[in-house]
Amino acid sequence: MLGGVVFGAVMYKIPHRNPLQGDKQEGQAAITPYVLITPDGITLITPRADKGQGAYSVQAALIAEELDVRLDQINIDPGAPAPAYYNTALASDLLPFRSTNTNYLTELARSIADAPVKLLGIQITGGSTTVPDGYEKLRWAGATARETLKAAAAQQTGLPVAQLTTRDAEVILPDGTAVSYVSLASRAADIDPVKVDALRDPSEWRLIGKPMQRIDITAKSTGRQDYGIDVRLPGMLHAAVRLNPRRGPVNDYKATQAETMRGVKAIIPVTDGISVIADNSWRAMQAAQAIKADWGPAPYPAEMVEHWQALADSFAEDHLDSQFLDQGDVTATDTPIIAEYRAPYLAHAPLEPINATVLVTDTRIDIWTGTQIPRFIQANISALSGFDPDDIHVHGQMIGGSFGHRLEDQVVRHATEIAMQMRGTPIKLTYSREEDCAQDFTRQIAMARLRGGVRDGKVETCDLGIAMPSIIASQMSRQGVPIAGPDAQIVAGAWDQPFDIPNYRVTGYRAPDLAPISSWRSVGASTNGFFHDCALDELIHAAGADPLAERIRLCNHDPSRKVLEVVGEMSDWSAAMDEGQGRGVGFCLSFGVPCAVVIEVTNTPRGIRLDKAFAAADVGRIIDPVNFEAQVSGGVIFGLGHAINCEITYADGMAEQANYHQYEAMRLYQCPQVEIRGLENGERICGVGEPGVPPAAPALANAIFAATGQRIREMPFNKHIDFV
Structure with a gap:
């Protein structure tokens, strides 16, 4: 057994083969798996897929920061699939630990969980992991390439490496002479990569944290960007x-x-x-x-009523999948507050067929x-x-x-x-649009049940049960990968919220497989953020407390509390509103990112109008403020549009929605003014492609309640109220 552990540890430490070495030609320097220098130019390998979220640009910027090149001096290439491009950030979210838990044993478990991901060479883009995966790895790659090029220049000139510096894709000699990286390619190709002891201090950064123009922005703005x-x-x-x-x-x-x-x-x-x-x-x-x-x-129930009944029947002991959170005594409430919430299947519906x-x-x-x-x-x-x-x-x-x-x-x-x-x-x-709608592996259908209680103007009990089929089991079954044990996504965005409620339990119930499902932007949190935060809002209202103040009081995580405080400042939370207006707050910590959203609405004679949206999120380190704002605002709008309008339903085993006219995104005239603020108080470096989605729907539902007194516990909301 000990020998196996030692062998595994040794294998884990051995780096994967550099895939660029196999195809490189004479005179090309494949210094790391991410940097290829040729006499014709500099190519940075950006293996995390770019699906509109700016992944190519952010990966290039992380490499370029240490390599000392400008983004307009490089070419980018996603590279060929290879084990070397495994995702170092995947494993942490697969474990049943709160992202706020950073103690020694938890961090050790995360590092151990990384081993099979590396050994199997699992190369996946998803889970908002592009930045946490590449934040250090890509900077080390750039630094290694920079120092190797300096070593090549030292060989060529006879000067000590210590006397050489770099700037804008050139090695600078003491007399100011510049030697381009590309001219050093042949020599650098014959040098072993130089070991680097440390990365640059943030005070020296030229790119990270500064507003950037994405590499693809000109091509996309002029219609010249090529897609698949x-x-x-x-x-x-x-x-x-x-x-x-x-x-x-x-x-x-x-x-x-x-x-x-x-x-x-x-x-x-x-x-x-x-x-x-x-x-x-x-x-x-x-x-x-x-x-x-x-x-x-169909190999699943033919009618929607059967799908909902399957979820309702899953709130039973024999369907229990997880109970990661169970503290206090949730049965002690004398007059419980009871509510049920529903979230439908949703299509991915990307614009590119x-x-x-x-x-x-x-x-x-x-x-x-x-x-x-x-x-x-x-x-x-x-x-x-x-x-x-x-x-x-x-x-x-x-x-x-x-x-x-x-x-x-x-x-x-x-x-x-x-x-x-x-x-x-x-x-x-x-695929035609109709075929894609018919065959899409949709977001999960889900149902939640609340039993809660309050005392002395405070939330005292929250017992939330969530039933849904296993997203990960459905998705990975099509990859031939069996998944054992509980599916953390069934309760993600609910059990791991940073609140100290005396009697607090979240239970995941695994429903039977229904229609085939897959990951949808923010995965389990896309439904559970709505369930958990709306349930919390109902309890706060029953306690007679202020929705924002009580969330802040209950919060036990400093970065999350600060996010709530900041969104309150942004929205001027305590300001009076006119009759028919309402202001609602939503919060969800997902993918390690606390995100709070405030929505302001007006109840007009024709329906609800969305006036303003405010969002604050903390990712630990903002790589590009411009893209950060785009991702958070895009996530909020994405979440709002789907909460208002969208669902996929089945009749006779077939999806009833065939194209965009039956599955409408938010219209431009419906979109509120959006204000975004980024914070950097968190200990972990996190991604932001998904965390803006989960708190948007509950913020809107809570705002509608504030404006109308009507609680909406089911998406899409347009089944219960009109929008203008």
Whole structure:
């Protein structure tokens, strides 16, 4: 046993092979897995997928800070999938520890949990981990490359390294002579990477913490940015699919009409459906719609009433999944406050249609797609095709929105099934909007039940039960990875909130598998932030306390308390409001980030108008204030829009919403004025792509209550109240 532990520790400490070394050409310096210097330029490898959140820019900035290059002096490349690009930040959120818990044993457990992620080389973008994953790792990579280039310059000039400095992609000699990094590439290629003892002090930073212009901003602003859907290859054909809308098998189909339609080249069966290959995507989609099929039944309840009943039935001992929080005596309340909350299935609905381009030859498979799971794609396509994973080349593309959708790879599997039947011909498969809505692995459906109590103007008891199917088990089952033990996402954003309530329990109940689900922006907290904070607001109201003041009083985490105080200052919380107006606060700590939102609304004769939104969040260190504001404000608006308007429902086993006209985002005229403030009091470095979402819905629900006296306990809110 001891030998196994020692072997595991040694293996963990051994770095993965530098994937850039395998493909580099003569005269190129692959100094670290993240920095490639060639006579033609400087390329920084940014392996975390960019789906609109600025991941490429922030990764490049972290490397460039220590490398001493400007962002306009570099090229970026997501790189080929490789174990070296494993995500160091994934493991911490998989453990049943509060993010506010930073004691020795907890930190030790987090470091141990990192070992299997590294050893397996798990390369995933998600969970707001891009910044915490790269904050130190990428700066070390830049520093190592900088010092190696200085060593190359010292060899070339005969000067001591100690007399050399760097600036703007150049090594500066004592007399002011500048030697460009690119001119040193050949020499640096033959030098072992130089060990660096320390990173620069923040007082020396040129990029981190300063407003930046994202690398992609010009291309996106002028319509020149290429995405996966823009891939064009010689001889390429286009494909569309018609899949079983009930997510089951195909009993039979007739494609007689489709076969004769203009531009159609072939019709090929795929898993759970049929594909059409044509000379352009429109003709392929039109022909796919002409196919007549006999669809098999859904492997889940056919009607929504059955889905909700399955959740209701799961509040039982035999469905208990976790009880990470259980303090005091929650049964001591004499006159309990009872409430039930519901959150529906939601689609990801990214703006870029889901797509993948695949070319299969006799010796390799090339895949061009936007993905958050490139190494899973390699493994899955290897199993599907029989090709060795090393012969499957995934070319990551810029993603036009994901919200978790690109953690799935169904489109790649279907495109590969088609391309294997048409070897030598590149096949681009694009899902129609309708097909994407029908086949999306949605956000989880969920239900919560509150039993609480108050005493002497204070919240005394909060007993919250949450029932939902396992998100992680559903998602990972499609990757062939069995998940044992409790799913922390069932209670994420609820059990781990920083409040001292005397009698306080959060119980997770695992409902049976229903419709297939997947990670959706903020995952479990996307529903649980609504459940927990609305429940807390109801208890505070019953106690007769001020909603903000009581949250602050209960808060036991200094950065979270400060976030609540700041959002109160921003919104002038104590200021009087006119009749028909309301102000509500929402709070959720998710992904290590405390985020508080205040919403102001007016109850007009035509419905609720959203006037203003204020949000404060603490990520420990703000890398780019501009992008921080964009991510938090975008998360708040995303959360509000879905809370107001959106749901996916099933009838006869099929999703009833087929496109944006039935699944509306927030309209521009509905959007409130948004003010954002970032804090840096937290001990951990955290990401901010998701934490703005969970507190938005409860803040709005609580504001509506303040304005109208109506409690809304179910999303979408437009089922219960009108909006203008």
